[in-house]
Amino acid sequence: xxxxxxxxxxxxxxxxxxxxxxxxxxxxxxxxxxxxxxxxxxxxxxxxxxxxxxxxxxxxxxxxxxxxxxxxxxxxxxxxxxxxxxxxxxxxxxxxxxxxxxxxxxxxxxxxxxxxxxxxxxxxxxxxxxxxxxxxxxxxxxxxxxxxxxxxxxxxxxxxxxxxxxxxxxxxxxxxxxxxxxxxxxxxxxxxxxxxxxxxxxxxxxxxxxxxxxxxxxxxxxxxxxxxxxxxxxxxxxxxxxxxxxxx
Numbered sequence: 001x002x003x004x005x006x007x008x009x010x011x012x013x014x015x016x017x018x019x020x021x022x023x024x025x026x027x028x029x030x031x032x033x034x035x036x037x038x039x040x041x042x043x044x045x046x047x048x049x050x051x052x053x054x055x056x057x058x059x060x061x062x063x064x065x066x067x068x069x070x071x072x073x074x075x076x077x078x079x080x081x082x083x084x085x086x087x088x089x090x091x092x093x094x095x096x097x098x099x100x101x102x103x104x105x106x107x108x109x110x111x112x113x114x115x116x117x118x119x120x121x122x123x124x125x126x127x128x129x130x131x132x133x134x135x136x137x138x139x140x141x142x143x144x145x146x147x148x149x150x151x152x153x154x155x156x157x158x159x160x161x162x163x164x165x166x167x168x169x170x171x172x173x174x175x176x177x178x179x180x181x182x183x184x185x186x187x188x189x190x191x192x193x194x195x196x197x198x199x200x201x202x203x204x205x206x207x208x209x210x211x212x213x214x215x216x217x218x219x220x221x222x223x224x225x226x227x228x229x230x231x232x233x234x235x236x237x238x239x240x241x242x243x244x245x246x247x248x
Contacts, residue, residue, distance in 0.1 A: 027139030031131030035121030058106025
C-alpha cells in the first residue's frame, strides 16, 4: 500500500530536530515531522512542588499548547482553563520524561518543558515527547558544564510515535488525514532500553484483538528505533555525549 504522501506502511514521515533553537532557554529543540512542527523549550528553576519538599529529589513537568493557526481552522487560545485534551497531553509528556530521568539526582530543581505546536498535521503529542527529550538533555548538560551535576541524570532516550489501521493495513506515524480515518489508533511511548512507558490505543469503529494490538506496538517500535537515532544525532551536534542505555 502506497500512502497519500508516498510513504510505505512502515515508514516515518521525514523528521528533523534542530537543537538549541531558542537563544534564552536552558534547552530547546524544534522538531518537524512531515507537516507537524513543535517547539520545545526547557526552563530550570530552583524550586520544587510542595509534595517533593524534603525528599531531596527534583521534578520534571510539561506544558503543551497549540498556536491558533497551527490547524486548518483557528484554534482559540486557552486563556482561562485548559481543555481535558491539553491536560492529558501535558501529563503524558511529563510522565514520559520522568520515566528516564534520575529524579533523585536533580537536586531541588524543577525542569519545565513548554511544548508549543506551530504546525499540526497529526502526531503532535508524539512529536512533543520526542523533541522534549532533546531539549531536556541540553538543559541538563549545562548543569554538568557548571559542575552542578557530575553526569547527565537520565538513563536513556525516550520517544513516541503512532500507528493505526486503515482499510485493514497497519500504518506507522499517522498524518492527520490518516488519523481521522483509522479504525484503530495507537500512540506508543518507549525508551531506548527497549521498555514501554505508555501505550494509548483506541478501537475507533470496532473492538480490536490482542494480536492486532501487538502488531501495532511492534510497528511503533520500528519507528522508535529510528527516532532514537535522530535524537542522538541532534544531541551530538551540540557537542554533548548522548546517554547510552545499559542494555545497548
